[in-house]
Amino acid sequence: MQVSHRIVLHFPRAVTGEPIIYRLAKDYGLMFNILKASVSPQEEGLMVLELSGRDTDFQHGAAYLKERGIRLQPLVQDIRKNDDRCVDCGACVGVCPTEALTLERPTMRLLFDPDKCVVCGECVPCCPVNAMELQF
Amino acid sequence: MAKTLEEINNKIRTGQVVVVTAEEMVDIVAEKGPKEASRTIDVVTTGTFGPMCSSGAMMNVGHPSPRIKLGGGQVRLNRVRAYDGLAAVDLYVGATALPDEDPRNSVFPGEFRYGGGHVIEDLVAGRRVLLEAAAYGTDCYPRRELAAWITLDEINEAYLFNPRNGYQNYNVAVNRSSRTIYTYMGTLQPQLASANYCSAGQLSPLLNDPHYRTIGLGSRIFLGGGVGYVVWQGTQHSPAAPRNEKGVPMAGAGTLAVLGDMKHMAAAWLRGASFRGYGATLIVGLGIPIPVLDEDIAAHTAVSDADIVAPVVDYSGAYPQRQPDVISRVTYADLKSGEIQVEGKTVPATPLSSYPRAKDIAETLKGWIAQGEFELTAPVQAIPGADSGMMMGPMPDNPPQTPESPQ
Numbered sequence: 001m002q003v004s005h006r007i008v009l010h011f012p013r014a015v016t017g018e019p020i021i022y023r024l025a026k027d028y029g030l031m032f033n034i035l036k037a038s039v040s041p042q043e044e045g046l047m048v049l050e051l052s053g054r055d056t057d058f059q060h061g062a063a064y065l066k067e068r069g070i071r072l073q074p075l076v077q078d079i080r081k082n083d084d085r086c087v088d089c090g091a092c093v094g095v096c097p098t099e100a101l102t103l104e105r106p107t108m109r110l111l112f113d114p115d116k117c118v119v120c121g122e123c124v125p126c127c128p129v130n131a132m133e134l135q136f
Numbered sequence: 137m138a139k140t141l142e143e144i145n146n147k148i149r150t151g152q153v154v155v156v157t158a159e160e161m162v163d164i165v166a167e168k169g170p171k172e173a174s175r176t177i178d179v180v181t182t183g184t185f186g187p188m189c190s191s192g193a194m195m196n197v198g199h200p201s202p203r204i205k206l207g208g209g210q211v212r213l214n215r216v217r218a219y220d221g222l223a224a225v226d227l228y229v230g231a232t233a234l235p236d237e238d239p240r241n242s243v244f245p246g247e248f249r250y251g252g253g254h255v256i257e258d259l260v261a262g263r264r265v266l267l268e269a270a271a272y273g274t275d276c277y278p279r280r281e282l283a284a285w286i287t288l289d290e291i292n293e294a295y296l297f298n299p300r301n302g303y304q305n306y307n308v309a310v311n312r313s314s315r316t317i318y319t320y321m322g323t324l325q326p327q328l329a330s331a332n333y334c335s336a337g338q339l340s341p342l343l344n345d346p347h348y349r350t351i352g353l354g355s356r357i358f359l360g361g362g363v364g365y366v367v368w369q370g371t372q373h374s375p376a377a378p379r380n381e382k383g384v385p386m387a388g389a390g391t392l393a394v395l396g397d398m399k400h401m402a403a404a405w406l407r408g409a410s411f412r413g414y415g416a417t418l419i420v421g422l423g424i425p426i427p428v429l430d431e432d433i434a435a436h437t438a439v440s441d442a443d444i445v446a447p448v449v450d451y452s453g454a455y456p457q458r459q460p461d462v463i464s465r466v467t468y469a470d471l472k473s474g475e476i477q478v479e480g481k482t483v484p485a486t487p488l489s490s491y492p493r494a495k496d497i498a499e500t501l502k503g504w505i506a507q508g509e510f511e512l513t514a515p516v517q518a519i520p521g522a523d524s525g526m527m528m529g530p531m532p533d534n535p536p537q538t539p540e541s542p543q
């Protein structure tokens with residue numbers, strides 16, 4: 001059975017030097033489409049990608065990633081900003097990798113652009129007042 | 137010509153007062169000069185809305201029947217530990233208190249979704265809170281267990297008593313290490329990839345009265361949406377911190393202890409908060425009016441973001457190890473632009489203190505004063521100034537010789 005999954009990979013520092021995605025394609029026969037990547041040598045990295053292929057190959061590929069210490073997270077459907085909770089600080093802006101969360105100048109009000117959001121979910125635990133919500 | 141506070145209060149009573157926010161005052165003084173501004177402007181309002189861990193609520197919850205003595209026992213509010221070492225039914229819940237069951241950082245980074253700050257927000261929002269207590273029982277207070285819903289309306293007293301708020305300037309936090317760190321200054325990206333700051337800058341109360349000429353013990357203030365008072369200098373008050381040529385501290389300096397009746401506060405201005413990997417806290421709305429008594433005060437209230445510098449500190453090294461190292465200094469104008477330069481690198485800068493809410497607070501206080509609902513008070517005593525030499529010190533390095541006998 002053919003499957004296609006959108007997932008978020010969290011790389012620990014130690015493996016960012018390895019050709020992980022190459023192995024997924026070559027050893028497990030998975031097609032990949034990288035939607036967003038922030039991976040630098042000797043830093044924790046984050047990648048959002050779509051993996052397509054046979055279900056068994058996907059399962060084996062996922063097991064390989066976990067074995068290498070990479071955390072997999074399904075890409076959820078949507079992120080919502082709860083305007084009643086948000087206090088317009090900027091705690092989420094610094095962790096958003098795609099500038100979907102920004103501060104408007106000079107008012108310093110927090111803006112959320114759902115079109116730029118890749119739903120990596122980084123803002124959710126980082127919001128002090130629980131204003132960023134995952135919608136499945 | 138100098139004005140007196142009584143003249144300003146008379147203008148408030150008769151609706152003739154001219155009141156502006158500290159943000160508006162920047163342009164007014166730039167245009168008219170401090171002398172003319174001190175003639176035309178009577179009051180400048182300030183505001184700040186940021187996480188303030190040294191906050192908490194003092195309460196008297198009333199006596200149940202039969203009576204209970206909470207002191208020496210254990211008390212929880214929505215499972216959060218409260219301090220009971222006081223008279224029978226007096227309690228204090230601090231903003232950073234947690235339920236015993238919270239996993240804290242055992243699964244790192246912990247989420248800290250509910251703590252003392254959230255208990256305070258729930259009470260102020262009118263939501264009921266579950267009080268659970270165990271006591272040892274006495275002849276006069278026989279009860280040993282208690283579980284009861286309490287609400288802000290029904291308990292005898294509840295006042296916010298924050299031992300340290302309103303920090304006059306603060307650090308800019310960065311992370312030089314190679315892993316993400318989780319701090320009270322928020323989540324900091326590795327290798328100087330983010331910088332977090334936490335001050336309202338030109339709107340911040342003590343930055344507009346750098347020498348504490350008008351803000352002192354007894355100053356009436358906006359606190360948590362209600363009215364409060366400055367009751368002491370805050371803990372870690374350090375007025376002797378280095379200052380620039382305009383007298384503005386270049387690092388964390390003065391602080392205030394504040395108190396106010398929670399029954400008149402609003403949850404919009406007291407918000408429980410969770411800092412991932414760090415803990416729970418309370419975001420506090422604080423606003424202080426400054427009477428423009430003379431030209432000197434007018435000049436100080438015109439302080440702008442470009443005039444205020446803050447130290448950039450590494451929270452992966454210097455801060456936790458209590459080393460004094462400052463990487464560099466940047467202005468709040470730089471910080472608010474969204475980018476600062478640190479060690480030759482362009483670093484995105486984001487605030488933890490809400491400037492829009494700080495402005496709302498300054499505007500609200502301005503409205504109260506303009507409508508004659510809020511008069512200013514003269515301090516009954518000044519808080520210690522720069523000439524006191526007061527600076528917070530470290531804990532003495534003095535471990536017990538025999539660890540098993542602390543006496």
